[in-house]
Amino acid sequence: MKLIHVVAAAALVTALPFALTAQDRDRLQRDRHQIDTTVSIERQGSVDLSLVSGRIRVTGWDRKDVKVTASIDEGSLKFNANPSRVTLSVDHRDGSRRRHGSLGDARFDVFVPRGTRLILEAVSGDIIASGVQGEIEAGSVSGDVSVTGAVRDVSLESVSGSVHVSQVTGNLSAESVSGDVRAEGINGNVEASTVSGTVRLLGIQTRYVRTESVSGDIIYTGNIDPAGKYDFESHSGTLRLNLPRGAGAQFEVETFSGDVDSDFAITMQPGERKRNKGRFEFTIGDGRARVSAQTFSGRIIINDTSTDSPTRRD
Amino acid sequence: MTENMSCDAIDAVLPDYLEGTMEPVLRQSAEAHISSCLRCSALVRDLGKITAEARMLPELVPSRDLWKGIDARIAAPVIPLGAGQAAPRTAPPRRVRPAWMGIAAAALMMSTAGVTYFLTVRTLTPAGIASGIAQPAPAVVLPVAESTTAGAVEGFTEPRAGESSDPRSGRPAASDVRPSAAGIETSPAVRTAARGGGVASFASETPQVRDAQTDVVYGREIEMLQRIVRSRKAQLDSSTVTIIERNLRVIDAAIEQSRAALARDPASGSLSDQLTRVLDKKVELLRTAALLPAST
Numbered sequence: 001m002k003l004i005h006v007v008a009a010a011a012l013v014t015a016l017p018f019a020l021t022a023q024d025r026d027r028l029q030r031d032r033h034q035i036d037t038t039v040s041i042e043r044q045g046s047v048d049l050s051l052v053s054g055r056i057r058v059t060g061w062d063r064k065d066v067k068v069t070a071s072i073d074e075g076s077l078k079f080n081a082n083p084s085r086v087t088l089s090v091d092h093r094d095g096s097r098r099r100h101g102s103l104g105d106a107r108f109d110v111f112v113p114r115g116t117r118l119i120l121e122a123v124s125g126d127i128i129a130s131g132v133q134g135e136i137e138a139g140s141v142s143g144d145v146s147v148t149g150a151v152r153d154v155s156l157e158s159v160s161g162s163v164h165v166s167q168v169t170g171n172l173s174a175e176s177v178s179g180d181v182r183a184e185g186i187n188g189n190v191e192a193s194t195v196s197g198t199v200r201l202l203g204i205q206t207r208y209v210r211t212e213s214v215s216g217d218i219i220y221t222g223n224i225d226p227a228g229k230y231d232f233e234s235h236s237g238t239l240r241l242n243l244p245r246g247a248g249a250q251f252e253v254e255t256f257s258g259d260v261d262s263d264f265a266i267t268m269q270p271g272e273r274k275r276n277k278g279r280f281e282f283t284i285g286d287g288r289a290r291v292s293a294q295t296f297s298g299r300i301i302i303n304d305t306s307t308d309s310p311t312r313r314d
Numbered sequence: 315m316t317e318n319m320s321c322d323a324i325d326a327v328l329p330d331y332l333e334g335t336m337e338p339v340l341r342q343s344a345e346a347h348i349s350s351c352l353r354c355s356a357l358v359r360d361l362g363k364i365t366a367e368a369r370m371l372p373e374l375v376p377s378r379d380l381w382k383g384i385d386a387r388i389a390a391p392v393i394p395l396g397a398g399q400a401a402p403r404t405a406p407p408r409r410v411r412p413a414w415m416g417i418a419a420a421a422l423m424m425s426t427a428g429v430t431y432f433l434t435v436r437t438l439t440p441a442g443i444a445s446g447i448a449q450p451a452p453a454v455v456l457p458v459a460e461s462t463t464a465g466a467v468e469g470f471t472e473p474r475a476g477e478s479s480d481p482r483s484g485r486p487a488a489s490d491v492r493p494s495a496a497g498i499e500t501s502p503a504v505r506t507a508a509r510g511g512g513v514a515s516f517a518s519e520t521p522q523v524r525d526a527q528t529d530v531v532y533g534r535e536i537e538m539l540q541r542i543v544r545s546r547k548a549q550l551d552s553s554t555v556t557i558i559e560r561n562l563r564v565i566d567a568a569i570e571q572s573r574a575a576l577a578r579d580p581a582s583g584s585l586s587d588q589l590t591r592v593l594d595k596k597v598e599l600l601r602t603a604a605l606l607p608a609s610t
Contacts, residue, residue: 046352048359084349117352119359123607124551135352141606142554159602160557177561177599195561195595214595215564235568235592254584256575279584296572296588 032076035088038067039081044134046117047110048087053124054106060114060131060149067111074104126161135170144179162197180216192218198237213237217298221305224249226288233292238299241291245306248285253302254278255295263304319347324354332361532593539600549608558603565599568592 041047047066049056054072066086070077080087090106106125112118112132120127120138127138130148138145139157144164147156152170156163162179165172171189174181180197183190189208192199197216201209204222211218212233219240220232224247232239243249243264253260255278260266266282293300319327324347330336331344348354547555572589579585 042350045350046355048355082349084346085355119352119356137352137356142551142557159554159606177602178557195599196564212591212595214561214568214592233591235572235588256585256588294584294588296568296575 033072035068035070035077035079037079038065039086040064040083041066041081041086041113041116042084043113044115044117045084045086045113046119047112048085048089048119049108049110050089050119050121051106051108051125052090052122053104054108054122055125055143056108056110056120056122056127056129058108058110058112058118058120058129058132060116060133061111062114063111064113065111066113066116069109070107072104072106075106077106223247224289224291226286228289230289230291233294234298235296236298237295238301239293239295240301240303241293242303242305245304246285247289248287249289249291250283250287251281251302252290252292252294253280253282253300254293255298255300257297258295258299260300260302262302264302318350319343321347321351321354324348324351324357328357328361332358332365528590532597536593536597536600539597539604542604543600546604546606546608550603550606554606558599561599562596565592565596569596 041064043064047058049058051072066081068079068086068088070079070088072090076091078087078089078091088108088110112134114131114133116132116134118129118132118134118136118138120129120136122140122143124142125140126143127140127145127147129136129138129146129150133149133151135152135154136147136150137153137155138147140161141158142160143158144161145156145158146162146164147154147168148165149167150165150170151168153173154165154168154170155173156165157175158179159177160179161176163174163176163181165174165182165186166184168183168185169187172183172186172191174183174190174192176194176197178196179194180200181192181194182200182202183192183204184200184202186201186203187205190201190204190206190210192201192211193213194216195214197213199211199213199216199218201211201218201220201222204220206222207225207228209220209222209228209230209232211220211231214235215237216234217237217240218232218234219242220230221242224230224243226248228249230249232241238258257278260278260280264284266280293302324331324344327336327340327344331341336344348358543558550558569589569592572585572592576582576585576589
């Protein structure tokens with residue numbers, strides 16, 4: 001009898017780990033499709049999120065933890081956290097591709113301490129980040145990218161989606177191919193480009209702007225700093241510069257076949273010249289800033305924001 | 315206790331880090347930095363992607379031996395430049411995503427020598443001239459006939475028989491100046507160059523010859539990218555392909571318009587710059603298309 005008991009006990013001991021492993025496996029499997037957890041992160045740590053389709057939403061909050069709520073229809077989630085970095089991505093290598101070829105949507109809702117650095121990537125998903133007050137690098141192929149409240153370096157890209165960014169204190173780079181780029185309330189250097197979308201820069205306080213498009217319009221409403229340099233280029237899009245009356249800048253304006261409209265008097269100073277048709281150099285105010293506006297066939301409109309200009313449009 | 319490394323230090327040890335050959339202590343320091351640095355963590359992650367994606371790339375074989383051309387240019391006699399003809403063209407340090415950068419580097423490797431030469435010619439600095447620095451001479455002026463025609467280019471579409479693709483592309487002499495740490499760059503010389511007025515040119519180089527060189531040099535790059543893009547078409551989502559193609563057509567139309575205007579006024583530096591800008595856009599878009607993740 002004793003031998004039987006010993007064998008039974010041994011069998012139980014042997015089987016127990018396997019039973020636990022099976023439970024763990026079930027839990028892990030469940031966790032791979034859904035995550036709801038809170039982890040701690042160091043001050044100014046980084047959070048790296050990427051998915052194929054679906055949506056990433058990141059919100060800054062006053063707590064010191066990162067709260068992650070995520071789910072995915074097909075495939076699995078890959079989550080990793082250490083005190084300085086949290087990563088979450090999707091893994092479709094387990095045969096989760098649907099029959100019609102698309103991938104399951106994933107939804108990431110993440111709260112991060114303010115100041116956290118973000119790296120956000122999506123293929124066909126939208127990206128939304130608000131109130132994070134940290135550096136942000138975000139890109140989506142066909143989804144929209146929307147960021148509010150960021151600092152230092154902010155880099156945003158989309159191919160066909162729109163890029164919308166506001167309340168940035170720092171350097172902004174925003175690019176799209178066909179989507180619109182809209183930046184509001186930026187205090188820092190701004191670079192924005194698109195092929196066929198519209199670039200709208202509104203409420204900008206900067207010493208450096210560089211924007212370019214091929215067919216898209218470019219609209220700038222912002223300051224002209226005496227030490228600033230402002231470049232606007234488009235092939236066939238309209239350049240619309242809404243400038244404060246007190247602006248002082250030396251302008252180089254050039255268009256091959258487009259029109260030039262200016263609320264400011266285009267007065268040639270000694271040494272300045274109209275080099276040829278469609279090319280002007282002129283000065284307003286103290287002429288300290290440099291403004292360059294160039295198109296091939298697009299209109300160039302320079303508005304005085306203090307007047308009710310008929311051509312003004314934000 | 316490990317000492318956190320700087321970004322520059324990470325750059326220096328990155329190959330060893332990726333290959334796992336670093337000393338444990340150094341590796342610990344590197345990991346500490348990478349885990350806390352946005353830039354470096356993105357770099358490491360993207361390099362990982364590059365490694366994975368590079369395994370899927372077809373083997374690239376150089377279409378010709380580049381050394382002969384390089385050798386000829388090195389040995390070419392120096393032609394002095396006139397004072398005041400050139401000015402620096404400083405391009406803003408564009409943000410480069412490492413994953414794209416790596417693949418683009420591989421894809422563009424074969425056309426780089428010519429592009430570099432062309433860029434060198436177009437970005438001569440006054441300081442270099444003033445100090446008598448020898449500048450490469452146009453040892454090889456490729457005949458215009460070698461240049462391809464100005465037809466529209468389709469990124470995803472195979473050119474028809476007998477129809478060559480758009481020849482001029484690339485980012486020569488980006489017409490922009492970025493503010494330095496000390497302030498905004500407003501050098502008149504720079505501004506002149508940025509607008510095309512100060513492009514360095516050789517005594518024997520007419521605008522037409524320069525444009526022909528541009529055609530040839532950048533044509534290769536754009537053709538290379540188009541081949542890659544075409545080969546990737548099946549991997550991309552059809553709606554993305556449609557958008558890319560539509561925007562390539564927008565750019566092609568701009569190229570055609572600029573080229574037609576330039577044909578009427580070949581000496582126009584501003585039109586030449588305009589053409590360059592839209593060609594830049596085309597290359598940029600083709601690179602984007604070439605490096606999009608699969609099934610997008």
